[in-house]
Amino acid sequence: MQIVKTNNLVSVVAMSNEDSTYPKENAINKQPMQIAKSSSTSSDLLISCGSIDTVSFFNVSAEQGILQIVDHNSTVPVESGTTISATNPSTFSASGSVDLSVFSNGDQIAVYGFQNSANNGLFTVSGTPTATSLTIAETSLVTESAGEAVKIVRFNTSDCVVNQTISFSFCKTYTDYFTGQSILIDKYYLQLTDILTDATMRVQITKSTGNPSIGLVFAGIGRSFGVAQYGTSKNIEDNSIYRKSSNGSLNQVIRPVNFNATASVSCSRQEAIGLENLWKYNNSDYKVFVLKPSNTDGFISQLLLYGKIERKPAVTWNRPDRFGYSLNISSIGGYQS
Numbered sequence: 330m331q332i333v334k335t336n337n338l339v340s341v342v343a344m345s346n347e348d349s350t351y352p353k354e355n356a357i358n359k360q361p362m363q364i365a366k367s368s369s370t371s372s373d374l375l376i377s378c379g380s381i382d383t384v385s386f387f388n389v390s391a392e393q394g395i396l397q398i399v400d401h402n403s404t405v406p407v408e409s410g411t412t413i414s415a416t417n418p419s420t421f422s423a424s425g426s427v428d429l430s431v432f433s434n435g436d437q438i439a440v441y442g443f444q445n446s447a448n449n450g451l452f453t454v455s456g457t458p459t460a461t462s463l464t465i466a467e468t469s470l471v472t473e474s475a476g477e478a479v480k481i482v483r484f485n486t487s488d489c490v491v492n493q494t495i496s497f498s499f500c501k502t503y504t505d506y507f508t509g510q511s512i513l514i515d516k517y518y519l520q521l522t523d524i525l526t527d528a529t530m531r532v533q534i535t536k537s538t539g540n541p542s543i544g545l546v547f548a549g550i551g552r553s554f555g556v557a558q559y560g561t562s563k564n565i566e567d568n569s570i571y572r573k574s575s576n577g578s579l580n581q582v583i584r585p586v587n588f589n590a591t592a593s594v595s596c597s598r599q600e601a602i603g604l605e606n607l608w609k610y611n612n613s614d615y616k617v618f619v620l621k622p623s624n625t626d627g628f629i630s631q632l633l634l635y636g637k638i639e640r641k642p643a644v645t646w647n648r649p650d651r652f653g654y655s656l657n658i659s660s661i662g663g664y665q666s
Contacts, residue, residue: 330553330554330555330556330557330592330594330618330619330620330621330656331383331520331551331552331553331554331618331619332551332552332554332607332616332617332618332619333383333385333547333548333549333550333551333552333616333617333619334549334552334607334611334614334616335549335550335614335616336357336547336548336549337378337379337380337381337548337549337550338357338376338377338378338379338381338530338546338547338548339376339377339378339379340354340357340376340377341353341354341356341357341365341374341375341376341546342375342376342377342441342442342449343373343374343375343439343440343441343446343449343450343451344356344365344372344373344374344375345371345372345373345450345451346367346368346369346371346372347365347367347368347372347446348366348367348368348540350366351363351364351365351366351542352365353365353374355544356374356376356532356543356544356545356546357376357545357546357547358545359545359615359661360544360545360661361387361388361544361545361635361661362388362544362585363544364388364390364542364543364544365542365543365544366540366541366542367534367540367541367542368540369540370535370536370537370538370539370540370541371533371534371535371536371541372533372534372541373450373451373531373532373533374531374532374533374534374543374546375439375441375449375450375451375529375530375531376529376530376531376532376546377441377529377530378398378525378527378528378529378530378548379526379527380524380525380526380549380550381521381524381525381528381548381549381550382520382521382523382524382525382549382550382551383518383519383520383521383548383549383550383551383617383619384396384398384491384517384518384519384521384530384546384547384548385516385517385518385519385545385546385547385548385617385619385633385635386516386517386518386532386543386545386546386547387515387516387544387545387547387635388515388516388542388543388544388545389497389514389515389516389517389534389541389542389543389544390513390515390536390541390542390543391497391534391535391536391541391542391543392496392497392498392513392535392536392537392541393494393495393496393497393498393534393535394494394495394496394497394517394532394533394534394535395492395493395494395495395531395532395533396491396492396493396495396517396519396530396531396532396533397484397486397489397491397492397493397530397531398489398490398491398521398525398528398529398530398531399439399482399483399484399488399489399490399528399529400490400525400527400528401482401527401528401529402525402526402527403488403490405482405483405488406431406432406482406483407480407481407482407483408423408427408428408429408431408432408480408481409427409442409478409479409480409481410423410425410426410427410478410479411475411476411477411478411479412424412425412426412427412475413427413442413475413477413479413481414473414474414475415443415445415448415470415471415472415473416470416472417470417471417472418468418469418470419455419464419465419466419467419468419469419470420462420463420464420465420470421440421462421463421464421465421470421481422461422462422463422475423460423461423462423463423475424461424475428460429458429459429460429461429462429463429481430458430459430460431483432454432458432463432481432483433454433457433458434454434455434456434457435453435454436453436454436483436484436485437451437452437453437454437483437484437485437486438451438452438453438454438465438481438482438483438484439451439480439481439482439484439529439531440452440479440480440481440482441479441480441529442477442478442479442480443473443477443479444473444477445471445473447469447470447471448470448471448473451484451531452465452466452467453465453466453467454466463481482529484529484531490521490523490525490528491519491521493519495517497513497514497515497517498513498514499513499514516633518617518619518633520551524550530546530548532546545635547617547635549617551617551619552603553600554594554596554600554603554604554607555594555595555596555597555600555601555604555652555654556594556595556596557592557593557594557620557621557632558592558593558594558595560593561590561591561592561593561620561632562590562591563588563589563590563632563634564588564589564590565586565587565588565589566586566587566588566589567584567586568584568585568586568587569581569582569583569584569586570582570584587659587660588634588660589634589636589639589657589658589659589660590618590620590634590656590657590658591655591656591657591658592618592620592655592656592658593653593654593655594653594654594655594656595647595651595652595653596651596652596653596654597650597651597652598650598652600652601644601652601654604642604644604654605644607638608638608641608642612637612638613637614637615635615636615637615661616635616636616637617633617634617635618633618634618635618636618658619632619633620632620633620634634658634660635660635661636658636659636660636661637658637659637661638656638657638658638659639657639658639659640657642654642655642656642657643655
């Protein structure tokens, strides 16, 4: 079992086709029900990352997705500074130590840090840049003077240390697929191969019809706290209110449901000590709980929770080198029933 105690995403720096009623900032706040939503059938979110080795999504309403991450500590060109400006319709300019000639014709670049949201996002380099000027294929830039801390990151597919295509629609058989009997999965989890300390993440969500949305992107450092045993259970708590009126009809006030779990865990002495410290010093923080850190046909979504430990776990000494405990997890925020 793995627990990710802190969300180390810094900010959602850009979102294409953003619905202003459900802004991009909602994607990394603490409440999965407060969604970031697209105003079209597809949106790209660019997210600035701190130290991470896991990525989780919650309350996703989409059919397909893409997760890409570029590591700034690799050989990928990254230029940043307060001397970068934008000029309508398609030019970035720079001075001082910023060198825009490190980018090439056809490169995809992630740009963020400008005050005007039109100047932040994914763009394609057009022509050969000079040290002080770079032209993009898009014609959507708004003139903005230098002064903000702006970052430009090359974001070609070949630069990505993570490049995952995600299906949020799970079909057990071909018959299910062709008859439209797919199951929509609203969670996602990925364990990275390395710890990234400075990175840019792209999350794309799409729907064939309607507006896709995402409730929470949570990325941080995962730590093992033992192995969940068979018999671990998850239940659904419906918070809706049902009242029978005088004429016998049933009135319903729909409220979100919560997923809670009880896990029996076998662990080492060090993992038991770590769990006690987690309870003492970090239990008020919302965390990601991965009861089974592997992915088989979407099964991980059934064993992935976002919430907190409900009550102090009682640790028992089972064998000379093994301990055990029962963990009660209560999800936070809930999901629409």
